[in-house]
Amino acid sequence: xxxxxxxxxxxxxxxxxxxxxxxxxxxxxxxxxxxxxxxxxxxxxxxxxxxxxxxxxxxxxxxxxxxxxxxxxxxxxxxxxxxxxxxxxxxxxxxxxxxxxxxxxxxxxxxxxxxxxxxxxxxxxxxxxxxxxxxxxxxxxxxxxxxxxxxxxxxxxxxxxxxxxxxxxxxxxxxxxxxxxxxxxxxxxxxxxxxxxxxxxxxxxxxxxxxxxxxxxxxxxxxxxxxxxxxxxxxxxxxxxxxxxxxxxxxxxxxxxxxxxxxxxxxxxxxxxxxxxxxxxxxxxxxxxxxxxx
Amino acid sequence: xxxxxxxxxxxxxxxxxxxxxxxxxxxxxxxxxxxxxxxxxxxxxxxxxxxxxxxxxxxxxxxxxxxxxxxxxxxxxxxxxxxxxxxxxxxxxxxxxxxxxxxxxxxxxxxxxxxxxxxxxxxxxxxxxxxxxxxxxxxxxxxxxxxxxxxxxxxxxxxxxxxxxxxxxxxxxxxxxxxxxxxxxxxxxxxxxxxxxxxxxxxxxxxxxxxxxxxxxxxxxxxxxxxxxxxxxxxxxxxxxxxxxxxxxxxxxxxxxxxxxxxxxxxxxxxxxxxxxxxxxxxxxxxxxxxxxx
Numbered sequence: 001x002x003x004x005x006x007x008x009x010x011x012x013x014x015x016x017x018x019x020x021x022x023x024x025x026x027x028x029x030x031x032x033x034x035x036x037x038x039x040x041x042x043x044x045x046x047x048x049x050x051x052x053x054x055x056x057x058x059x060x061x062x063x064x065x066x067x068x069x070x071x072x073x074x075x076x077x078x079x080x081x082x083x084x085x086x087x088x089x090x091x092x093x094x095x096x097x098x099x100x101x102x103x104x105x106x107x108x109x110x111x112x113x114x115x116x117x118x119x120x121x122x123x124x125x126x127x128x129x130x131x132x133x134x135x136x137x138x139x140x141x142x143x144x145x146x147x148x149x150x151x152x153x154x155x156x157x158x159x160x161x162x163x164x165x166x167x168x169x170x171x172x173x174x175x176x177x178x179x180x181x182x183x184x185x186x187x188x189x190x191x192x193x194x195x196x197x198x199x200x201x202x203x204x205x206x207x208x209x210x211x212x213x214x215x216x217x218x219x220x221x222x223x224x225x226x227x228x229x230x231x232x233x234x235x236x237x238x239x240x241x242x243x244x245x246x247x248x249x250x251x252x253x254x255x256x257x258x259x260x261x262x263x264x265x266x267x268x269x270x271x272x273x274x275x276x277x278x279x280x281x282x283x284x285x286x287x288x289x290x291x292x293x294x
Numbered sequence: 295x296x297x298x299x300x301x302x303x304x305x306x307x308x309x310x311x312x313x314x315x316x317x318x319x320x321x322x323x324x325x326x327x328x329x330x331x332x333x334x335x336x337x338x339x340x341x342x343x344x345x346x347x348x349x350x351x352x353x354x355x356x357x358x359x360x361x362x363x364x365x366x367x368x369x370x371x372x373x374x375x376x377x378x379x380x381x382x383x384x385x386x387x388x389x390x391x392x393x394x395x396x397x398x399x400x401x402x403x404x405x406x407x408x409x410x411x412x413x414x415x416x417x418x419x420x421x422x423x424x425x426x427x428x429x430x431x432x433x434x435x436x437x438x439x440x441x442x443x444x445x446x447x448x449x450x451x452x453x454x455x456x457x458x459x460x461x462x463x464x465x466x467x468x469x470x471x472x473x474x475x476x477x478x479x480x481x482x483x484x485x486x487x488x489x490x491x492x493x494x495x496x497x498x499x500x501x502x503x504x505x506x507x508x509x510x511x512x513x514x515x516x517x518x519x520x521x522x523x524x525x526x527x528x529x530x531x532x533x534x535x536x537x538x539x540x541x542x543x544x545x546x547x548x549x550x551x552x553x554x555x556x557x558x559x560x561x562x563x564x565x566x567x568x569x570x571x572x573x574x575x576x577x578x579x580x581x582x583x584x585x586x587x588x
Contacts (some may be wrong), residue, residue, distance in 0.1 A: 128514075189516065200487060200490055201575040216581045222523055231580075232576075234572035234576065237568070242565055245561070269536055274528075279528045
């Protein structure tokens, strides 16, 4: 890559993803000026303390002035409001991207409000931890993970290529697909697992105080992996389930059928069928290890 | 501790747990002689190659001759047969313990056959990984984890104390409780999580070949944590579900109710209720971190 990829980047919403991207820019593109925008004064104070941006503001319109790239990294429920605020202040030809986990909803919230004179490239870096906030970020969060871009038919290929280059700089592999396909795939790989983890941890917490301390003590038997997932940011996940409702509910239907089948197998004491099922699921773990996603 | 805790230890079944315990003995009690017993010649060859035992045999009766401690570490379904084979060969006053994940079933399979002249201390070191076999073991597997002993009313306290000392040597914290209580607690902390993980990974693998490669690629969104759990040893887990059927099915009932409630909340689009649920589950993660089980 010759020259600087982006001169001035406005990052709206400075949580785990926003702050990790800022760290990538600091590391790999030190000439890029970063403007951090967040609603909470505490977040902006942390950004300053960690020197993750050249300027900070709680005014999204001010943040995007002069920016050739705007990254929307707030929870999904704030998108429509962010779009309304930044629309008049965006530079001609600027690229606007986002990092939201549900692309159909992201496009629905942003596309109608963003002016035609900017390039909108919806994106989703599939990376995260159970921690949230600007202090939880780190530049290597994205390394070897996938970023999915879901450009619209009218999106300029050159703008897509520049966003792809940004995430490749962060160490990601980049794929493009239709937004609705993305939302179906992520319902399987991310939304359903989180829903199940939230459920099982909820079930365990309702077993009464006595049993609860034992559940914590003996969590190494498998439960703690679910608690890690179920510790993810509540606002982000509320928004995901509300935004990808149809795909999640449809998949949950299938999951319920499978769970009922497995339940019946246990009730019948059919050891052979259990063994077969558990051997099959082992194989997919191997695929993930081979794909370097473990 | 003065002197050697055990002079001669027979480990019947040399998988992840058996081989990890052998490594602990090698490290912390080098004078202890270890006899490894396994059915498969391949396993015994690995034990020899790794020098994890002083003697190897596929004959359980021969293994326990002269042993002051016998550790049964086979899958639960082999317990009754192991007991029948070793009963006549056990030394007077020897201690027999096991590492099985379901204590009611372990006791039912062993207790009637073991002679009264030995001390039977049922036990469960709550530790593991998704890997199995003698090569997967390591001495630090047990560090900071809990071992639950479920002695019978007639078990001699001195024998319980010696088994507690064994697992403490491995770095474990030791608790004692009734077998049926253990089985209820573990149904929550281990058996239900595994059942759910096996189900969800099964659901995902049935989505068709095209989607499957995408599920693997984008698994970092949460799914891969389930695949790790669902890669656990199929024989061990078949036995667990068959052995702890009642507790697992009862708990599954509660889980299903909670899942239905969460499903309804999503269908209704009740963001406030979702946020409340997800905030509650976050708290239990903190408890686990505080209890140093994360």
